[in-house]
Amino acid sequence: MDRVDIVIMNNDTFCPKDFPELKNDTFLRAARGEETPYVPVWCMRQAGRYLPEFRESRAGKDFFETCRSPEACCELTLQPLRRFPFDAAIIFSDILVVPQAMGMDVEMVAGKGPTFPDPLKDPDDLQRLRPKVDVAAELGYVFNAITLTRHKLEGKVPLIGFSGAPWTLMSYMIEGGGSQTHSKAKRWLYAHPEASHKLLSQLTDVIVEYLLGQVAAGAQALQVFESHTGCLGPVEFKEFSLPYLRDIARRVKDRLKESSQDNVPMIVFAKDGHYGLEDLSQSHYDVVGLDWTIDPRSARERTGGKVSLQGNMDPCALYAPKEMIGEIVKKMLEGFGLRGYIANLGHGVYPDMDPEHVGAFVEAVHTHSRKLCK
Numbered sequence: 001m002d003r004v005d006i007v008i009m010n011n012d013t014f015c016p017k018d019f020p021e022l023k024n025d026t027f028l029r030a031a032r033g034e035e036t037p038y039v040p041v042w043c044m045r046q047a048g049r050y051l052p053e054f055r056e057s058r059a060g061k062d063f064f065e066t067c068r069s070p071e072a073c074c075e076l077t078l079q080p081l082r083r084f085p086f087d088a089a090i091i092f093s094d095i096l097v098v099p100q101a102m103g104m105d106v107e108m109v110a111g112k113g114p115t116f117p118d119p120l121k122d123p124d125d126l127q128r129l130r131p132k133v134d135v136a137a138e139l140g141y142v143f144n145a146i147t148l149t150r151h152k153l154e155g156k157v158p159l160i161g162f163s164g165a166p167w168t169l170m171s172y173m174i175e176g177g178g179s180q181t182h183s184k185a186k187r188w189l190y191a192h193p194e195a196s197h198k199l200l201s202q203l204t205d206v207i208v209e210y211l212l213g214q215v216a217a218g219a220q221a222l223q224v225f226e227s228h229t230g231c232l233g234p235v236e237f238k239e240f241s242l243p244y245l246r247d248i249a250r251r252v253k254d255r256l257k258e259s260s261q262d263n264v265p266m267i268v269f270a271k272d273g274h275y276g277l278e279d280l281s282q283s284h285y286d287v288v289g290l291d292w293t294i295d296p297r298s299a300r301e302r303t304g305g306k307v308s309l310q311g312n313m314d315p316c317a318l319y320a321p322k323e324m325i326g327e328i329v330k331k332m333l334e335g336f337g338l339r340g341y342i343a344n345l346g347h348g349v350y351p352d353m354d355p356e357h358v359g360a361f362v363e364a365v366h367t368h369s370r371k372l373c374k
Helices: 026-031 052-056 063-067 070-083 097-101 123-128 134-152 168-177 185-191 192-217 234-242 242-258 274-280 295-303 315-319 322-336 355-373
Strands: 006-008 012-014 108-109 113-115 159-164 219-228 268-271 285-291 308-313 341-345
Touching: 006 070, 006 108, 012 123, 012 134, 026 219, 052 242, 063 070, 063 097, 070 134, 097 113, 097 134, 097 168, 097 192, 123 192, 123 308, 134 159, 134 192, 159 168, 159 355, 168 185, 168 192, 168 219, 168 242, 185 192, 192 219, 192 234, 219 242, 234 242, 234 274, 242 274, 242 295, 268 274, 268 341, 274 295, 274 315, 295 308, 295 322, 315 322, 315 355, 322 341
Parallel strands: 159 219, 219 268, 268 285, 285 308, 308 341
Antiparallel strands: 006 012, 108 113
């Protein structure tokens, strides 16, 4: 937490302190459940391939080399803010930088996605992982990107840092990439439960230090992505996912409190984890992110006002005409209510989506919520 790195860009020096004053704190206030003049909005993958300027910036460049360049990550993070009046930025990076920091090779293969050339096959392979990860040394490039971006944002909106959750990262490390069934990773849960818990604990330790490092670098909120919740049943979720999600939030918050930085909201997004909504609302996070399979009113009822909610428009609704997007947004706002709510999609923006329709989504959230607030 006491690390201070200097980032130099175009002969300018940037330190993780003396950041510009925040001008729009609507997102942070909503995350804390406070009253806001309108509903804030941002999108998962708002910096993505649907933007022509993103494709141009990324052309011919290795994905993870881009992730290791603070200047490139800063530029990609800022691009959607130049187009749309989002109420938050999220640092451009990838959840799989954590397995890389633990000693695993990960490549981004065109047409296939993230690929581990040598995935974990059995518990003996855990010996291949670094027993102790120097997070500042291995992931300092992410911290530098956050510091640089926080300065370059000029206080326009808050900056979100993030990490993948232990089960999601474990699944990638064993499957070797994306999977429909996650059967190789789930096999570990049933055949090697002790080794599974050992790996999940090891991941948790790294993630805690990683998230704390992001806050020290300038992140003003944190999101934990449990993207593979849907392949677990309720019993497996309660044993192999939920305890580690809770542990991350509790440990991060305790450490932040020790350094008087306990005003950093934490968001958990457990995709397809509708069966665990009650548990997630009592897992030490300030905000629970929702996918589009959950009814907003039901989510409010089941979480009992314990947390703010984020989500949850079906990303495919962005294929609809702009007028219809506005109607869908209005119904979503009416379902969630206005307080303790952050509008978002139920997953990330897809590469083939029209930027103008993303803009229509953002405008509809702001316009309709301002009217409803009156």
